[in-house]
Amino acid sequence: DTAVSQTPKYLVTQMGNDKSIKCEQNLGHDTMYWYKQDSKKFLKIMFSYNNKELIINETVPNRFSPKSPDKAHLNLHINSLELGDSAVYFCASSQDYGTSGAYQETQYFGPGTRLLVL
């Protein structure tokens, strides 16, 4: 029944490793997002995809690569993990983006993936 789900919930890894976080939504939405929440709880958008196409690509190191195999999934792959990548990563989805109303634009968030890089 979960609308937006993420796996894993927790991820502890060593510096330099490569890891992936997966996100799936069963809301039938076209648009999906990745946000990063740092240790001070500050939330910032990283990427968004609409129907498998990249829409937003904020100033994010190119070690971060999103992949959308279909519109219900948006995965985040991180290469060469650094200490500063430790954060909570949230996936979100919306019906559409920036077009025609609150119903279409409202974003629903997943439970988050807590990444700790040692």
Next chain:
Amino acid sequence: GEDVEQSLFLSVREGDSSVINCTYTDSSSTYLYWYKQEPGAGLQLLTYIFSNMDMKQDQRLTVLLNKKDKHLSLRIADTQTGDSAIYFCAENPGGYNKLIFGAGTRLAVHP
């Protein structure tokens, strides 16, 4: 520019009203949102307001919008211990539905 500011902490007694304030900068924001984050959990959408509205009420929640001053507030009536959480204000400054969040207000409810 894009910037959303909130006070970081608010402490209230159970049963009192809580008012969480937010200022934003982008007047093109069509919608403004309030999200709630409980400890260790994701963000839960509480409510939103359309930019041409002054007020929106939803059960114990009242949102007030002063568009001239770019000021948004969330009032929680009869605050309960279950309301203890971080509350995020967010603007949506048009374009690609990129939400700009404030730093969050940590609400503590004590008996």
